[in-house]
Amino acid sequence: MEDNLKKDTFKVAGKILKSRLIVGTGKYKSFSETAKAVKASGANMVTVAIRRVNILDKKKPILTDYLNPKKIIYLPNTAGCFNSEEALRTLRLAREMGGWKLVKLEVLGDKKTLYPNMIETIKSTKILSKEGFKVMVYCTDDPLMAKKLEDNGAVAIMPLASPIGSGLGLQNKINISLIIKQSKVPVIVDAGIGTASDATIAMELGCDGVLINSAIAKAKKPILMARSFKDAVISGRNSFLAGRMGKNYFASASSPTKGLI
Amino acid sequence: MAKIQLNGKKVVIKSNYSLFDLLKKYKLTEKRIAIEHNGEIISKANYKRKNLKNNDKVEIVHFIGGG
Numbered sequence: 499m500e501d502n503l504k505k506d507t508f509k510v511a512g513k514i515l516k517s518r519l520i521v522g523t524g525k526y527k528s529f530s531e532t533a534k535a536v537k538a539s540g541a542n543m544v545t546v547a548i549r550r551v552n553i554l555d556k557k558k559p560i561l562t563d564y565l566n567p568k569k570i571i572y573l574p575n576t577a578g579c580f581n582s583e584e585a586l587r588t589l590r591l592a593r594e595m596g597g598w599k600l601v602k603l604e605v606l607g608d609k610k611t612l613y614p615n616m617i618e619t620i621k622s623t624k625i626l627s628k629e630g631f632k633v634m635v636y637c638t639d640d641p642l643m644a645k646k647l648e649d650n651g652a653v654a655i656m657p658l659a660s661p662i663g664s665g666l667g668l669q670n671k672i673n674i675s676l677i678i679k680q681s682k683v684p685v686i687v688d689a690g691i692g693t694a695s696d697a698t699i700a701m702e703l704g705c706d707g708v709l710i711n712s713a714i715a716k717a718k719k720p721i722l723m724a725r726s727f728k729d730a731v732i733s734g735r736n737s738f739l740a741g742r743m744g745k746n747y748f749a750s751a752s753s754p755t756k757g758l759i
Numbered sequence: 760m761a762k763i764q765l766n767g768k769k770v771v772i773k774s775n776y777s778l779f780d781l782l783k784k785y786k787l788t789e790k791r792i793a794i795e796h797n798g799e800i801i802s803k804a805n806y807k808r809k810n811l812k813n814n815d816k817v818e819i820v821h822f823i824g825g826g
Contacts, residue, residue, distance in 0.1 A: 522826030547825025
């Protein structure tokens, strides 16, 4: 049993990640809170966005002062990009910043739901993979789309549980299961997880990992919630590996009937 | 003197100012940033060689918190 657990490694594009929990770094009250939550989560990969430097305030603290990119893996994203061109521009800049080739692609299609535009997403995945990027892709929970992404070079499939920042949890377990069954690359549920038990359910379905931002950052006590997610993901993974019992319509006594007085 | 557009804002700089000089002015030489000059990404090795001229558009980006 212990040996089994030791062999259970999580690999994305050849990189071994110690934790199956990846956390976002947005929406926190301060960088210090971000750093504490990341530490409590045990994650060794964090997502980051790329934006203009604030040239008016030279002394403004910046993320890299709090989270050392040499100690934790930065996964640059394309949040806020609504077409392939914008996403490619952003990730090429990220690559220039420090050799980042492992990236998270998200091409959004609608401002209200932040639902991904899969046509632009597939197009971008193909171009980026050809340019040597290792692309982890935020996508809909449609198994056909997930397959197309894999065929076009995606190194991880990241279907949404529900809309970004909604906290609605896993809305389509069947589709997520279908994607897990067919994928040869890791499947990481990204977006919509609301609380720790949602993450456990995703892991019990057989997901390789989960990506959480709002559910931690928007909790009343983000650092405690980060710790809770750490436990939830480990627990869900172990439960998946252990294999749950079968479901029965009727009761089955736990105590033996033999020797009853 | 040259007028450039830096991160969407009009900025006046000295003539023969290089991208590296610009980074120095904003205390960014030691930071993890990337630069786009008139739509083209400039590699670090060329910051000193790239001189700025009137109406140039420069974007300096970095990592911020995101999901």
